[in-house]
Amino acid sequence: MYNITLDTGTTNTRVTLWKNQEVIDKVSREIGVRNTAIDGNNFKLKNAVKEAISEILDNNNLKLDEVNKIIASGMITSNVGLIEVPHLRAPAGIEDLAEGMVEHCIPDVVNKEIWFVPGVKNSVNEVTLENCEAMDIMRGEEVETIGLLERLNAKGPVLVILPGSHSKFVSVDREGKITGCLTSLSGELISVITNNTIIASSLKHSLTSEFNRKMVLEGYKNGEKTGLNRTIFLVRILDQFTNLSINDKANFLLGAVLSADLKAIKNSHALEVSSESNVIVAGKDILKQSFKAIIEEDGYFKNIEVVNSKQLDSLAGFGALCIAKKRGLI
Incomplete structure (x- = not known):
């Protein structure tokens, strides 16, 4: 058939x-x-x-x-x-x-x-x-x-992470029903920062080419501590005063932007999640690895499953x- x-x-x-x-x-x-x-x-x-x-x-x-x-x-x-x-x-x-x-x-x-x-x-x-923050489509x-x-x-409760230009986060309850979704512009934001801001010269208009756990986590930690706007500018500071590679700095930026996503997941009224929610991470390899790294570092969610490429086909x-x-x- x-x-x-x-x-x-x-x-x-x-x-x-x-x-x-x-x-x-x-x-x-x-x-x-x-x-x-x-x-x-x-x-x-x-x-x-x-x-x-x-x-x-x-x-x-x-x-x-x-x-x-x-x-x-x-x-x-x-x-x-x-x-x-x-x-x-x-x-x-x-x-x-x-x-x-x-x-x-x-x-x-x-x-x-x-x-x-x-x-x-x-x-x-x-x-x-x-109440607009609770709404999404x-x-x-x-x-x-x-x-x-x-x-x-997979059995609920589940948080499904679908990263991309417009990243989507979907909560599913124990009965397998979608209870809400949350949209982030993280992918578009990284593209704009990399190509259309003063940070572009520090990154040579390049995105992450290889996952660097340490740099992703450093970007995430700075994002959590001093906020996204300040952490983005730190990419230029790192360019001016360190010998870090372009890929290192791109990973730092990625971790910073994803820190804002994780904050939204945990605090948004658009999703119904708790520390008991099982996390399923999909998307491209670097994004999957980065999300897994910051979620593990954060420690709120305990069970994290990364989906392989065959399962995403x-x-x-x-x-x-x-x-x-x-x-x-x-």
Whole structure:
């Protein structure tokens, strides 16, 4: 049985062909909802999805009627995607996501129904200046979270860490329901600091190339003690008065920025976590190692699991398939 999953983010769209739960082929396009936001229409996104589906079928000598279901997740369900599907309110588990799936046919994309998985929003009735910090939203990370819980057979309470340009932190309760999410701009912030501030000259516009535990922890400790703004400038101090390498200084900056993330995780009203929460860390290797290092140094969370690259492969698509299976579609 063949199925296709669509995963659209800000800048990329990934189309995956599955046979049962095995990846057969992948096709991607450097088109995402960013293009819709810029252009004021979703023509490029529609065309990208159409071309990618056609390509993956041609590559595998398949006809569309040989595909059982097409399942979409991520920003493709937003107002700048293909169709807007309202967020589900947390707490939301795999059963809720399955029930919330929406079927829609878009003939100028593909002549077959697409099943869209909704995103999840935190449970805040009316957002005000006083409670806005408790509110957050996600589209895509909910299927990744479900996929990780399934692949790892993880039991709650769990904190899932999904670092990236926009890092997401997701809390899951003992019943396996997503209770909240928290978004950080840590990845974007590091990029801006590295390329568009006075610190750029100290780093030669370079990000971390190799994990250095000592430097990450030094950045983390300074961030905890004197705050992020001061610690960022210390990168220039280290450049001027020490012989540390560019990679050392980049690790120091990374640790400083992640210190603010850990502070948010422990103090934000957007998440429901405690010292008993099991921590699952995903993402690229340097980010996984860095998060693990500062969490261990902090000591609040006791159980930390770092996800290997195999477990992260086609994670959004796998999570979407798990949800579709719960709906009885596959």
